[in-house]
Amino acid sequence: MGVLRRFGRDRSGVSAIEFAMIAPLFFALVFSTIETGWIMVRSTALDRALDIAVRQVRIGAKPDQAAMKAAICANMTLVVHACASAMLVEMTTVSSATDIPSTGAKCIDRGSTVAQSGAYTTGTEQATLFVRACLVADPLTPLIGVALALPKDALGGYWLVASSAFKKEPEKNK
Helix, strand or coil, rough: CCCHHHHCCCCHHHHHHHHHHHHHHHHHHHHHHHHHHHHHHHHHHHHHHHHHHHHHHHCCCCCHHHHHHEEEEEEECCCCCHHCCCCCCCCEEEHHHHHHCCCCCCCCCCCCCCCCCCCCCCCCCCCCCEEEEEEEEECCCCCCCCCHHHHCCCCCCCCEEEEEEEEECCCCCC
């Protein structure tokens, strides 16, 4: 009985128990902060890359969907692994406000073996175009904090979406 009393009064492991209870919450908070910051950086990089690629289309370039993906990926400073294969670009002509797509962005399902594509047209001179790029990216910490709550595809990637609308300029050489 004396051994059990001494064990019950011994306080030598109390701080380790407190650490074991608080550390997971603290690390989840720290990693969630890092993950959220990284998502914002990637999202901003995608917005910038889309704007740079759209400038070329606005002044008369007529890239196909693959060339547009390549232009966006080339302008991303923080490249997602296999950027072009993880991105879907949609470009549609808009003649009135009701033509702007009201549905969510179409994104690549990396778990599917079916080739996926979205509506894509480079439009005519003076046309108003709406372009949307959806990039699938993997979280830094998939099993901790905010990454657990993100909507993800079958392989654990979340979606980053950037969009832009612009009017195509008239061609100068007419």
